[in-house]
Amino acid sequence: MCQLLTKRVAVSALCPVCELEEETILHCLFTCHHVHLCWDRVGIGTQIPVNHNFLSWMALLFEKLEVEMKAMVATLCWAIWNARNELVWKRKRVAEISWPGFYAGDGAEQWSYPPENSVKINVDAALFDDGNRAGVGVLLRDAKGLFIEGFTRMFQEALDPALVEAMGVREALSWLKRRPRQQAFVETDCLTVVQALRSQVKMISLFGIVISECKCILQELKNVSICFIKRSAYMVAHCVVRASILHPDRSFNLRDVPTDLLPYLVAEFVG
Numbered sequence: 001m002c003q004l005l006t007k008r009v010a011v012s013a014l015c016p017v018c019e020l021e022e023e024t025i026l027h028c029l030f031t032c033h034h035v036h037l038c039w040d041r042v043g044i045g046t047q048i049p050v051n052h053n054f055l056s057w058m059a060l061l062f063e064k065l066e067v068e069m070k071a072m073v074a075t076l077c078w079a080i081w082n083a084r085n086e087l088v089w090k091r092k093r094v095a096e097i098s099w100p101g102f103y104a105g106d107g108a109e110q111w112s113y114p115p116e117n118s119v120k121i122n123v124d125a126a127l128f129d130d131g132n133r134a135g136v137g138v139l140l141r142d143a144k145g146l147f148i149e150g151f152t153r154m155f156q157e158a159l160d161p162a163l164v165e166a167m168g169v170r171e172a173l174s175w176l177k178r179r180p181r182q183q184a185f186v187e188t189d190c191l192t193v194v195q196a197l198r199s200q201v202k203m204i205s206l207f208g209i210v211i212s213e214c215k216c217i218l219q220e221l222k223n224v225s226i227c228f229i230k231r232s233a234y235m236v237a238h239c240v241v242r243a244s245i246l247h248p249d250r251s252f253n254l255r256d257v258p259t260d261l262l263p264y265l266v267a268e269f270v271g
Ligand SMILES: [Zn+2]
Pocket: 015, 016, 017, 018, 019, 020, 021, 027, 028, 031, 032, 033, 034
């Protein structure tokens, strides 16, 4: 690209995938937001220490990682570069949904009742105050769709959205652990979290630590499934998380649910 530009060939310096930032090697293979998901899913993440360039970041990774992970990093770089070339030369977009680890039943567009004698837990996260605070909302409903319990959590710090969502899932699982129940289905609209939970790869980021904690609880609980659900299916959980700023760190059931949340609960139940 630099050589073409110095020879005055008219090419855009912008990343052809996001068309938002300059296409450096580091941007193309790591920091482009279209690429984030790939690195999160394999447990490496894209939190690159400041002052690192592509080479120094690779050197750092290769110092830390086991041999299979080194091979995976090289393969993933190749796959990302290949996908970028497919787009540039053939205008073909590689579908995110084709990523292995996407299970049948994921990606529901509408909230659905859980099977008889089971419960469904919806987790949602949101950032507030320009990302300086984060909230989590968790809702538990029975097989008839009736609201049983819910809670909110507020974190007074700037956090990555996928990390907040993972923290929300961890809160939901810890909550389930304290209340042994029948089969439970936990739903989140964060695909990164769902796929990290299904991945065997150990992650070295804070996100990875939270995912490992979730996996430990999941092993103990056994009868809990995690599913990815589309944002459109998430109205109530989304309203609860928005309300977490007004009702931080609060647990509630049908008798003491904050009155401003009642309309949302009723609206979704009615349909
Ligand atoms: Zn980009």
